[in-house]
Amino acid sequence: MPLKVSPRKKKFLDESLKMIHEKGYKATTMRDLADRMGFEVSNIYNFIDSKEALLETYLFQISEDFHTGIDHIQESSYDPVEKMKALVSLNINLTSSKPYQVGLLVNEWRNLKDPKLTEFVDRRAEYEEKVRVIIKEGIEKKHFRPFDLDIITHAVLSSVRWVYYWYTDHAEEANPYELEKQLTEFILSGVCINE
């Protein structure tokens, strides 16, 4: 249940998100954001408490989306292969619906300050652990090749990490179905013994 947000604030949040994605968080000044909205810097503080809080909002929101998704996968009765397919699908669905936030998740998280930085890194480690569990199960049940768990988990996570770029800087050609089909084939073939 998302909080009710005024259309004006929503527009500010959307525009700021795109601008931070394009220029980077540190390089985007409050003046830049105000100029984009056509008003003065001080008006920004009608909508948010600080630049830092703005980044936190974007990052923790999309981070929790990923957690919700992978929890559903983990709690399902899928076998490891089906779970891995669902994981690729989750990534593409979330990325296609919120590409700029996923971009921040990849590139801008390090601009958080403690204690939020630590909170974020811990939460991300939890997500990666959930991925690791799926892969571990796949290896143990001999659906997946006997990889080193750390290496293959990083490789799988990294394989989907570019997808936001497909939607932010490439959108006109983006076909989510084809993307999911091909990326699934690449990753599953790389991971599975018989596929």
Place this chain on the structure above:
Amino acid sequence: MPLKVSPRKKKFLDESLKMIHEKGYKATTMRDLADRMGFEVSNIYNFIDSKEALLETYLFQISEDFHTGIDHIQESSYDPVEKMKALVSLNINLTSSKPYQVGLLVNEWRNLKDPKLTEFVDRRAEYEEKVRVIIKEGIEKKHFRPFDLDIITHAVLSSVRWVYYWYTDHAEEANPYELEKQLTEFILSGVCINE
């Protein structure tokens, strides 16, 4: 033929590189760098012309290393499968010898300013094009699956992009041979028809 560099300057460049990797380019101030060296800010300008020039040095150096490597692969008589293996090997070798510069290549390039930013992005596009050519050849000769060329090129490049992390934040456990073996198996199995 690298220019002769004083030991003092070399130490400054090495320490600065690590610090920029750890804190990020924008978040690392000239004062931070001076403190790390135990002298005053103004002394930095004995070694470099500007903060911007420092970043350019790191990025274009490692960028050219990748070009040199992939040019050797491309000019070889290897078939596409062998070229792809050599490409994974190139990535791991360069990353293990210059992990922090590879880290900047992944995370900090966007802090360049024009005209250097455009120059860098163009040069990177040339590198990606060279990778694309290898994959295209593999698909045409039916060693590789009939993937969409753009998608699979991005996926392959992304699959190795996390490796710097293995050496910068993880070094004690890093075994380059095992890493190369496993990552090669993952990527080649994902790409090849019979492997």
Place this chain on the structure above:
DNA sequence: GTCTATAATTCGATAGAC
């Protein structure tokens, strides 16, 4: 909600003595 004005700090970089 929008503005003007400005506080308070931090940044990269330079001048010039030793």
Place this chain on the structure above:
DNA sequence: GTCTATCGAATTATAGAC
């Protein structure tokens, strides 16, 4: 090569009138 001192610009954020 190292220091002190400082400049000028840019930054986030706030105060207070309308």
